Amino acid sequence: MTAFTYETTATIDAIAERMRSARKVLVTSHEKPDGDAIGSCAAVARALRALDIETDVWLQGAVTPNLAALIEDLAPHLAPPKLPDDDYDLCVVVDTGAWTQLGPLSEYLATRRDSIIGIDHHRRGDDLASMRFVDASAASCTQVLVPLIDALGVPLTEGGTAAGWFSIAEAIMLGLATDTGWFRFESFDASGFILGARLLEAGADKNRLIRMVEECDRPQRILMAGRALASARFLHSDRCVLMALGQDDFKAVGARPEELSGIVNQPMSVAGVEVSVLLTQSEPGRVKGSFRSKPPMDPGSPRFIDVNQVAACFGGGGHIHAAGARFESTLEEVIAELERTLGSALQEAGFTG
Ligand SMILES: [Mn+2]
Incomplete structure (x- = not known):
């Protein structure tokens, strides 16, 4: 077959x-x-x-x-x-x-x-x-x-x-x-x-x-963007940004999961950041991940992160520079696992030190 x-x-x-x-x-x-x-x-x-x-x-x-x-x-x-x-x-x-x-x-x-x-x-x-x-x-x-x-x-x-x-x-x-x-x-x-x-x-x-x-967001969206950015952790020599929004954030702001699109792109404005991840948990035990990466500085260079491949490690997918995945575990578990996966993806792509 x-x-x-x-x-x-x-x-x-x-x-x-x-x-x-x-x-x-x-x-x-x-x-x-x-x-x-x-x-x-x-x-x-x-x-x-x-x-x-x-x-x-x-x-x-x-x-x-x-x-x-x-x-x-x-x-x-x-x-x-x-x-x-x-x-x-x-x-x-x-x-x-x-x-x-x-x-x-x-x-x-x-x-x-x-x-x-x-x-x-x-x-x-x-x-x-x-x-x-x-x-x-x-x-x-x-x-x-x-x-x-x-x-x-x-x-x-x-x-x-x-x-x-x-x-x-x-x-x-x-x-x-x-x-x-x-x-x-x-x-x-x-x-x-x-x-x-x-x-x-x-x-x-x-x-x-x-x-x-x-230009028609509700105020709740920008308040969630603020919380996401405040949660940002710079990992692996600042090449990777991991942001997380939990149920507490959804409760406090009154935001809906579907109004968060695009927030994952914001850390891309930082020099040297190759990959950005936003994890959201709006209900217990279910975490959604959005992944973004930058194209290589020099055309044809292998120095970039294929987030389609990263997402595929978790049963997700999408495009080379924009992908998503779902996780059936806690936010903390997903963060720990992603930290490792992104570390090896960076290393494989030739980012060292
Ligand atoms: Mn499309």
């Missing part, structure tokens, strides 16, 4: 053709959808609806209110409490290909492999779709969707509300922006800049997007 490899199995044209012939389509993404998941769902749904193909968006897990507001007009279904009925003849799964990320919908999707299209930019995933297009070099899943939407013949200016807001171009930009730290990460290369220019020319309102996505 050969090991499964998570890679493309169908061309963009074949996927576009399959989509065109669909009667009623379900579009979904990973649990607790982020900007790329929401942007990808919105882009696919708007493109298919533009072709008069009945399309529903299904989201699962907590959706932050700012992202939910962007796609209010698409009237997404939430699973749970609802679960889809049987009348979808095509399911499109975007920005993930992993069963573990598909939450309550995994049971529904598990019996429908032949009618699932997967579109993704992650390195790892499962064999859940019969037609799959994976481009791990793409900065966002929305970037992977652009040639598909072009193949469908739908203009990027399509969609949006009566106010002319949140078109396909803006949905694509949402994913591209949020998955690249607003056009900063290594993954945002020349093709990203070219796409960004195309999106602006298609009328994407970047300033409005920033205000809607980045």
